[in-house]
Amino acid sequence: MDTNKLIALMPELAAFKIVVDEGSFTAAAKKLGVTPSALSKQLSKLEHTLSTKLLERTTRKLVITESGKGIYNQCSALLEATKQIVEFTSSEHEIPSGSLTVAAPKAFLSIVLQPLVKPFLDKYPDIELKLKASDGEIDLISEGIDIVFRLTEKPSEGQVLKLMGKVSLTLCASPNYLANRGIPIHPNDLTKHDCLYLGETATDHIWDFEKGDENHTIAVKGRYAVNHSQMRLRGVLDDLGIGIFPDFVIKQALADGSVTQVLSDWTIRGNYHGDIALQYAQTKFMPARLRVFIDYVEEHLAKYTVN
Structure with a gap:
């Protein structure tokens, strides 16, 4: 496939990922600012181009096919690479700005991180902070998470790790x-x-x-x-x-x-015992907002934890 055709596929691949993430054409269309019918046609065109079925459509829900799962993972990697291109320009300017999504177990988020939110946002007015409470497994790339806190004796492999203390x-x-x-x-x-x-x-x-x-x-x-x-x-x-x-x-x-x-x-x-592990995806270009958040948390975390 020539370069022009590959470039033409990129919006359709991105649209496919958003449909899967949102769970419906209606929700995805609203996010993209298009009609559900237009989005459905776009996905049908992608399936035709790739000669494979990506989604099973029923009146109740969308079910991703096995082929669709593999392509979804590739789409996630593609968008992550695009994100890193954007991060490269941000890191050049060294301005802490943009959106930062942080996931953590519910209690840790509420008791330890919540008190840090206002002073952090006051200090960095150009950063938008999104917190996600989750006691389950987190996939940084597919869920769009920048930073995850894990309370564990076995941090995830393949991610950058910073130890912020211990919890018993x-x-x-x-x-x-x-x-x-x-x-x-x-x-x-x-x-x-x-x-x-x-x-x-x-x-x-x-x-x-x-x-x-x-x-x-x-x-x-x-x-x-x-x-x-x-x-x-x-x-x-x-x-x-x-x-x-x-x-x-x-x-x-x-x-x-x-x-x-x-x-x-x-x-x-038991669960929530061991290291306080701050983890994020491997990246060559750390955006300023990520760097300042990590530094801020590391500076303020000690008084909430027992080491």
Whole structure:
């Protein structure tokens, strides 16, 4: 295929990616400023040119085909390369401006990053900051994410990594609860207590403890489960039982005595434990907005974390 035909394909490939991202022709057409029928014709033309079916259209939804998935990934890479061209010009001028999208686990976003938003935006008035709360896996390229924070012992490979500190899991309860029910002195004692867990999966009531060479896996139970750390903390404060939290969630409650740490000599293994890993895609030209955000967070993060 000659160069002119390849260039002509680029808008259609970009349109295809947006249709997949938005999940419908109507939503994608609104984003692109065209009619759904015009967009549908554009995609049909692309399918004809490529001699392959990209989308299965039904009255309810669009389903991407196997061929479409491969082409979608190539479109994502193409748009990322285009983005880097734009970033090259931005890095030349060194002006922190433009849109920056940051993803992080919900509790970390709310408690640690949210207080930094206003002062950061005040300092850099030409930056638009978009935050995405996500406790699941993040694909930087396909989801259009510039920076992701992960709380993990195993950061993703193939991405630039900056370690911003560490986070550990802490077991705690209210003083009233412990006065009424007793203080556990061994992980096995938790089977006699009400425990608050996430309730997201069939196994998140199973807690792992280790101390030296000793390991214990305990199946806890309780009358209240919620997959929101601040609501779970509220349950602990209301004397509903013992809960596990990332240390930044309960730092203040521990300091003011409204909760008491238990089994402090044991290490708890689980999600949101390990390094605070800031990661972003490999790029030759780091835009100024990305650089200043990383520097700003690194400077201000220490007071929210326990190292």
